[in-house]
Amino acid sequence: MTNAYRVPPRRGVMVRGLAFVDDFMNWLLYGHETWLVALLKAIPLFLYVYFLLTYIPNYVYYLSTQYIPFLKFSEAVGFLLAAMIGGGNFIVLIILALWTQAARGRRGFGWSLIRALDFMQLLFVLLLMIPLLAFNLGGGSFIPPLFPLEGVVLALIAGGMGAATLVYLYLEFRRITRREAQAAAAASAAYSAG
Numbered sequence: 001m002t003n004a005y006r007v008p009p010r011r012g013v014m015v016r017g018l019a020f021v022d023d024f025m026n027w028l029l030y031g032h033e034t035w036l037v038a039l040l041k042a043i044p045l046f047l048y049v050y051f052l053l054t055y056i057p058n059y060v061y062y063l064s065t066q067y068i069p070f071l072k073f074s075e076a077v078g079f080l081l082a083a084m085i086g087g088g089n090f091i092v093l094i095i096l097a098l099w100t101q102a103a104r105g106r107r108g109f110g111w112s113l114i115r116a117l118d119f120m121q122l123l124f125v126l127l128l129m130i131p132l133l134a135f136n137l138g139g140g141s142f143i144p145p146l147f148p149l150e151g152v153v154l155a156l157i158a159g160g161m162g163a164a165t166l167v168y169l170y171l172e173f174r175r176i177t178r179r180e181a182q183a184a185a186a187a188s189a190a191y192s193a194g
Contacts, residue, residue, distance in 0.1 A: 018116065025115035027173050028122075030104050037172055040165050044125040051129055052089040057082035067143050096121075126162030134158035 011019070028041065064071050065078035073081070096118075103114040132155070140151025 018112065021119050022112045022115050023177075024170070024173050025119050027176065028169065029100060029115070029118065031176065034172070037169065040169060044122065044130065044165075047130055047133065048121070048125050049093060051133065052093060053086055055133075056089055057086040060085045062143070123166075126165055127159055130162055131155040131159040 028037075033041075061078045061082040064073050064081050065075055066072070099114050100118055103111040134157065135151045135155035138151030138154040139148045140146055140155070
């Protein structure tokens with residue numbers, strides 16, 4: 001007589017990483033949160049909206065009117081281009097909000113992909129976009145190239161704070177899920193006991 005039970009294959013690092021990102025984003029987007037977690041979600045979201053609706057159209061305006069030599073459009077054409085880009089970015093924000101809410105509580109490749117894309121956006125905002133905003137706040141610029149010490153230091157501080165935010169969110173995720181797992185185990189033991 002042979003044993004029909006087969007040991008499931010060990011999942012690779014990539015699959016485990018994607019499963020962790022999916023679980024983490026399920027908690028971050030839809031789970032119970034403390035006021036600090038809510039604050040750490042709201043500020044990057046506000047700055048992301050600000051970046052898409054103001055910085056990107058501003059870059060388009062100046063690139064199309066001053067910095068790209070073969071374009072050199074008039075200010076009116078540059079304004080129209082910036083307004084079109086800003087409107088497109090507003091539509092992108094609506095799509096992001098709708099697909100994130102649509103993925104709530106659903107499992108499957110497509111829904112997990114949406115949460116993974118949201119995670120990539122979170123990394124982009126915390127580690128690249130906010131340091132870029134801090135760099136600009138310190139007087140730094142890529143066009144024309146200006147790298148003052150204040151701008152570089154502010155960008156490094158903002159990047160470090162973004163990394164610290166990710167570490168804190170990870171630790172809070174582990175704490176909350178551990179507590180919920182213990183409560184579920186206790187409820188299961190009480191149910192089986194009678």
